[in-house]
Amino acid sequence: AQKVTQAQTEISVVEKEDVTLDCVYETRDTTYYLFWYKQPPSGELVFLIRRNSFDEQNEISGRYSWNFQKSTSSFNFTITASQVVDSAVYFCALTNDYKLSFGAGTTVTVRA
Amino acid sequence: DAGVTQSPTHLIKTRGQQVTLRCSPKSGHDTVSWYQQALGQGPQFIFQYYEEEERQRGNFPDRFSGHQFPNYSSELNVNALLLGDSALYLCASSLSWGGDEQYFGPGTRLTVT
Numbered sequence: 001a002q003k004v005t006q007a008q009t010e011i012s013v014v015e016k017e018d019v020t021l022d023c024v025y026e027t028r029d030t031t032y033y034l035f036w037y038k039q040p041p042s043g044e045l046v047f048l049i050r051r052n053s054f055d056e057q058n059e060i061s062g063r064y065s066w067n068f069q070k071s072t073s074s075f076n077f078t079i080t081a082s083q084v085v086d087s088a089v090y091f092c093a094l095t096n097d098y099k100l101s102f103g104a105g106t107t108v109t110v111r112a
Numbered sequence: 113d114a115g116v117t118q119s120p121t122h123l124i125k126t127r128g129q130q131v132t133l134r135c136s137p138k139s140g141h142d143t144v145s146w147y148q149q150a151l152g153q154g155p156q157f158i159f160q161y162y163e164e165e166e167r168q169r170g171n172f173p174d175r176f177s178g179h180q181f182p183n184y185s186s187e188l189n190v191n192a193l194l195l196g197d198s199a200l201y202l203c204a205s206s207l208s209w210g211g212d213e214q215y216f217g218p219g220t221r222l223t224v225t
Contacts (some may be wrong), residue, residue: 042190
């Protein structure tokens with residue numbers, strides 16, 4: 001069974017602050033993939049990043065960065081210098097086959 | 113390059129009725145997955161279609177059925193609608209291998225009264 005937990009329900013920040021979203025996952029598989037998706041008020045889920053279980057290298061892509069630690073089963077996501085347009089619900093997801101298992105989501109509100 | 117498209121955008125049905133939702137995948141994708149997202153929750157996997165067959169199914173009753181056509185487009189059918197079926201139904205397309213990212217459509221908002 002797979003499970004994704006996003007303990008933070010809501011985060012509110014002022015523009016230009018950094019935002020870190022926590023994600024903890026459970027899986028018995030050794031091969032799996034982790035994702036972050038963004039869902040703005042329009043409702044469409046937007047793919048942000050993917051990581052496979054064999055690659056723990058943390059990277060930065062523009063204002064996004066992620067910290068993948070297999071030892072703690074965590075896959076945290078950071079938005080640097082947040083902007084109002086970053087306001088959305090962010091979902092962490094996990095797959096080891098074909099279906100995506102999503103967390104409950106974290107609502108991020110960036111105030112001007 | 114067109115992304116994933118879904119129709120209709122919104123739908124209102126009465127309990128007991130049947131509904132069909134439609135999805136066209138992103139160009140080049142051959143796999144379609146359907147998800148149900150209740151208000152304030154994360155999407156829940158319904159099923160996935162590949163090569164016109166249901167490849168994997170989530171924990172949904174048989175009232176939920178689907179189909180994939182030779183052009184990779186897909187339909188989701190829900191029979192005997194219940195109030196609890198009210199949700200945003202999301203279609204996602206991807207390549208056939210398991211770790212590929214899934215690209216989502218804008219969704220169909222279904223309201224059952």
